[in-house]
Amino acid sequence: MSIHLMVVASYLPKEVITQSQKLALQKLADSADDETRLSRPGLARLAAWVGVNEKRAITLVTELVAKGLVERVQTGKAGRAAVYRVFPNGIPPIPSTADLKARLETQRAAPKNPAKARPGVKRAAPAKPAMTAQDVEDRVKGKAQAPQEKPPQGGFHEGNPEGGEGQVPPVEPGEFQAGNPVGSTGGTPSFLGSSSVLPFPPTPAAVAAGEPSGDVGTTDQQAAPQKPGCSKHAGNPAPSCRACGTNPRAERKRQQARERDAERRANDDHWDQWHRDADERRRRADLSAGAVLEARSAARSAVRNWKDAAREEVPSRGRKSRRNVDTPTDAYRIEEAGEGFGSAEAP
Structure with missing residues (x-):
């Protein structure tokens, strides 16, 4: 049993070893000899010390061997415990109190999530420190001691003034522009009208194709005849141009539309002929x-x-x-x- 090795294992930083690995290393140090640093803890006691099952205990020892904190001297078999050497590369020193405080300050300054931290970015200090419980109490007391009448503030009025006529006073709030806009009455603040009556802007594809913008009041009679082609190829459509409608996709759409129209016409003709034949058969049956x-x-x-x-x-x-x-x-x-x-x- 080596108390010195257990103390050294306990002060290892979390960047080097995890909590479960530290517990396994402490058990190995507890069972180690002070001079040779050889340890035979046994799998059952090691698993009970760490609080895991036997397979997890074997995995923890393997991770310690990979980090160089433990060396496997003799592999364990049935009825024979494995032998390990703790700190084969040398015993680390026990950190002093100043070293522990410096390590703690470094951990506090480090980002909470290093994976999302942006390197080289220094955040500015806040304009004022966070509010404490005392600040909240002071604010509540200040509101309680404040006068009931509130000073006039900008914005809309809260109602009609007392003693006057039941109408909104002909003034404007301080946040609005001075005066009334053109076309508004002089009694109330005016706002812009709804945007639903405004014309919708054309899409980029419509602009490229030279389609009208759809202004309000424009009729089919007033619309100018469209020239074949887009704005770039006005009057002379270029091949394989999306705006001109000569690309393969547009051609496929036109072909599909023609096929649908032909199928619809054929279906209509078929049923019209069927109804005519039915009327003729009904007339002959009546005559017979x-x-x-x-x-x-x-x-x-x-x-x-x-x-x-x-x-x-x-x-x-x-x-x-x-x-x-x-x-x-x-x-x-x-x-x-x-x-x-x-x-x-x-x-």
């Missing part, structure tokens, strides 16, 4: 239905007339038979009427 009804009516009238004529002839023959058909001629007429009734076609 009327012709069929007329043929059926004519056939029924013919049969009815023949039956009436047959009934008139029966009494003159003495009613010898009650046949529906008296002569072959009458049967032939009935067949003709039936064929005409079943085969009636539209004109």
Whole structure:
């Protein structure tokens, strides 16, 4: 057990060693010999001292070996502890109180986040120091002791003056310009109108293409005819110019627009023709239905007339038979009427 090595390990700065590494180094120094500085702490005790698991303890010892604070003399195996030498390159001196104060001042002056610090930049001192609790109390007391009536300040008025007419006095606040702008009344402060009525400025692409700026009141009749090409190639569009509209992108857009228009026209023509055909079919169906009804009516009238004529002839023959058909001629007429009734076609 070496108290001197533990004290030396405890005073190492944080720029050299982390807190966990310092705890591991203290355990190694606690188990080291004063003369040889050899240490056999054991993995279980080292992990318990630092407060980590065994894998993390092995990693901490490896980091100390990489920094040169510990030297691995003998590798540990199952049933045999590893042997280390603490401070193989020499024991650092114990810093004095003055050195510790200087180190503390350096840490305070250093940036809080070195990764974001700008090298070579010196910040100016604040105009006044930060307010303390005493300053806040003094400010509260000053407000409490201040008179209730506030001195006149610049800006808008808080209301109408007492004893006068109910109107805003014809004066202007001190922060505004002297006098009223042109076109305003003399009783109240005036402000600029809304910017929504102002014309929108054209975009850079519109300026390059020579498009109008869209001023208020400009109509299509008053607009001047646009010349082909942009302001740079007025009257003579240059190939592959974005402002002139001759670049491949503009050509693709025009081609796509033409294809969409053609597809829309074809679709409209298709449905117009379909509606015309449907109207024609509906008209023919109405005419055919009327012709069929007329043929059926004519056939029924013919049969009815023949039956009436047959009934008139029966009494003159003495009613010898009650046949529906008296002569072959009458049967032939009935067949003709039936064929005409079943085969009636539209004109």
